[in-house]
Amino acid sequence: MGEQKEMKGRNQTRTVKLGRLTIGGGAPVAVQTMTNTPTADVSATLAQIERSAERGAEIVRLAVPDQEAARTIKEIVSRSPVPLVADIHFDYRLALAALAGGVAGLRLNPGNIRDPEKIRKVAEAAGLAGAALRVGVNSGSLDPAMVERYGHGPEAMVGSALREIALVEETGFANVKVSLKASSVEETLQAVRLFAQESDVPQHLGITEAGDVKSGAVRSAVGLGILLHEGYGDTIRVSLTGPPEEEVDCAWEILRSLDLRRRGPNFISCPMCGRCRIDLPKLLRDVKERLKDLKTPLTIAVMGCVVNGPGEARKADLGIAGGKGKGRLFVKGRPVGSYPFEGLVQALEERAKAWEEES
Numbered sequence: 013m014g015e016q017k018e019m020k021g022r023n024q025t026r027t028v029k030l031g032r033l034t035i036g037g038g039a040p041v042a043v044q045t046m047t048n049t050p051t052a053d054v055s056a057t058l059a060q061i062e063r064s065a066e067r068g069a070e071i072v073r074l075a076v077p078d079q080e081a082a083r084t085i086k087e088i089v090s091r092s093p094v095p096l097v098a099d100i101h102f103d104y105r106l107a108l109a110a111l112a113g114g115v116a117g118l119r120l121n122p123g124n125i126r127d128p129e130k131i132r133k134v135a136e137a138a139g140l141a142g143a144a145l146r147v148g149v150n151s152g153s154l155d156p157a158m159v160e161r162y163g164h165g166p167e168a169m170v171g172s173a174l175r176e177i178a179l180v181e182e183t184g185f186a187n188v189k190v191s192l193k194a195s196s197v198e199e200t201l202q203a204v205r206l207f208a209q210e211s212d213v214p215q216h217l218g219i220t221e222a223g224d225v226k227s228g229a230v231r232s233a234v235g236l237g238i239l240l241h242e243g244y245g246d247t248i249r250v251s252l253t254g255p256p257e258e259e260v261d262c263a264w265e266i267l268r269s270l271d272l273r274r275r276g277p278n279f280i281s282c283p284m285c286g287r288c289r290i291d292l293p294k295l296l297r298d299v300k301e302r303l304k305d306l307k308t309p310l311t312i313a314v315m316g317c318v319v320n321g322p323g324e325a326r327k328a329d330l331g332i333a334g335g336k337g338k339g340r341l342f343v344k345g346r347p348v349g350s351y352p353f354e355g356l357v358q359a360l361e362e363r364a365k366a367w368e369e370e371s
Contacts, residue, residue, distance in 0.1 A: 023243045025214040028189050030144040031095030031116035033070060035189060035246050036214030041272055042247040043263045044071040044216070045256040046099070051081035051088070058091055060256060065093045066305075067260040068275050071247065073097040073119060076106050085113030097146065104130040111137050117144035119191075122176040123153030131176060135185040144187045147176045149203075150220055151194035166202035169194070170210065177213060188213055189246065193220035197235040204244050214246035221251065228252040229262045233269075240270055274309035277364075280328065281314040290334045290353065292316035299332075302361045308368040312360070313342070330367070332360050 027037035035042060045064050049056040051074050061072050076082050076098045089096055097117040098110035102124050110118060111134075118138060125131060138145045149169045158171035169192045180188055190213050192203035200219055207215065219228075219235045232250040239245050250262040267273040281296050296314045303312065313331030331342040339356040341349050343363060351359050 023208050023215075023245075024212065025246060026186070026212045028144050028187050028214050028246075029142075030071065030097070033095055033116075035144075039246070041240065041245055041267060042070045043068055043260060043267070044073060044097075044247050044249040045069045045259045045263075046073040046249065046251075047075070047256060051075055051077075052084050054084050054087055057084075057088055061088070061092050061094065061096075064256045064260055067257045068264050069094060069256070069260045071095055071097060071117075072256075073099050073249075075099045076110050077101070079106070079109065082106055082109035082113065085110050085115060089114040097144075099148075100125070104134050107134045108137050111141045111143055114141075115143060117146060119146045119148040120176070121148055121150065121153055122155050122172045123150065126155060128179050131179045132183050135180040135183045138187070139183065139185045142187075144189065145180060145185070146189045146191060146216060147173050147180070148191045148216075149173045149193070151196070151199060151203075166192075166199055166206055169199075169203040170207045173207060174210060177211065189216055190214070191216040191218060193218045193251075195219065195221040197231060197238075200235050201238060204239055205242075208244060215244060216247040216249070217245040218249045218251050223253060225252050225254040225258050225262075228254075229258075232262065233266055236266055237270060240266070240272060276306050276309065277303050278309070278311045279314060280311065282316050284316075289336045290316045290339075292334070295332075295334060295357065298357045299360060302357060303364055306364060306368055308371045310364060310367065312364065330360060330363055332356050 022038060025036040028035045033042060047057050047060045049060050051057055064072055072094055074096060095116035097119055098115045099119045100107040101121050104125055107118050149172050151169055154168050155172040155175055158168040162168040162171060173190050173192060177188055192207055194200045197219060204215060217236050217239055219232045223231060236248055248263050250259045252259050264275055268278050279300060282292055284292060299314050310330060311328040313328035315333045333340050338350055338352055340347050341359050
C-alpha cells in the first residue's frame with residue numbers, strides 16, 4: 013500500500029499475524045484507525061471502513077459494546093477491505109462472539125477484564141481462530157494490583173501489560189501485541205521504552221485522548237514521532253476527536269516526515285511572507301483537493317515566493333511556483349512551461365495523474 017524504506021535501527025520484536033498483515037519483526041509500521049459509528053449500523057460502519065481504507069488505513073478497529081454489535085460482525089468482516097480488530101471491554105463473551113464473527117484480532121483492556129480464567133478462554137479461542145490479540149493498556153484503566161504496587165504511572169502500565177501477556181502465553185498463544193497509551197506524551201514515552209526492555213512483543217503506538225484534529229495531531233506527532241525515531245512501534249494510530257480519515261492522513265504524514273514509509277503526495281509549500289503576491293493558501297488547498305486520490309509517492313511543491321519558490325520546486329518531483337498573474341510548472345527540477353495563474357493547478361494535476369499512470 014505504501015513504499016517502505018529498509019527498517020534500520022528498529023527495535024527488534026517478534027512477528028505477529030493479523031489477517032494478511034505481518035506485524036513486527038522488521039515489517040512496515042502499519043497504519044490503524046477506529047470507526048466512530050455504532051457498529052450495529054452495518055451500512056454506516058462499512059462506509060467509514062471503506063473511506064478509511066481508501067485514505068491508507070491498513071487495520072481498522074471497531075467497538076463491540078454489546079451483543080447487538082457482535083451479531084453484525086460477520087457481515088462487516090465479510091465486506092471489509094482491511095483486517096478488523098474488535099475492541100472489547102468488561103465482557104469476555106463479546107470477545108468470543110467477535111472471534112466467531114471472523115475478526116482478525118481483538119483488543120482487550122487488562123483494566124476491566126481481570127479474571128485470569130476468562131482471559132485464558134479468550135486466548136484459547138483466538139488461537140483456534142488464528143486471530144491476534146492486543147493487550148491494550150490505558151493509563152486511566154489499569155490492573156488494581158499494579159496500581160497498588162506502583163501507583164499510577166508507566167511502571168503500573170507496563171506491569172498490567174506483562175501480567176496479562178503472561179496469562180495469555182500460559183495457553184501457548186503467542187500471536188500477541190501490546191499498546192501502552194496515556195494522554196501524557198512523557199508518560200507514554202516512558203512506558204513504551206520500559207516495556208521494550210522487558211519484552212519482544214510488538215507495540216502499537218498511540219497517544220490516547222489526544223484532542224481535536226489540530227491539538228491531537230500535534231500531540232500525536234510529537235509523541236509518536238519521538239518513539240518512531242528511536243526505533244519503537246510496529247503499528248500506529250493517531251487518536252483524534254474527529255473523523256477516522258483524518259487520523260489516517262495524520263498517521264501517514266508522520267511516517268512520511270520520518271522517511272519511514274511513503275504513500276501518496278508529500279506536499280511542501282512556502283511559509284508565506286510579504287513577498288508573496290498570490291493567494292497561496294487557496295492555491296495549496298486546490299492542489300491538495302485535486303490530488304487527494306493519488307497513491308503514487310510524489311513530492312509536490314506549491315510555492316509562491318520568487319526567492320525560494322523556483323529552487324524548492326526544482327527539488328520536488330513536480331512543482332509550481334506562482335507569481336502575479338502567472339506561474340511555472342517544474343518536473344524533476346526542469347521548468348516545462350509557463351501558465352496563466354488560473355490554469356496552473358490544472359497543468360499540475362494533468363502531469364501528476366500522467367505520472368501515476370506511467371508508474
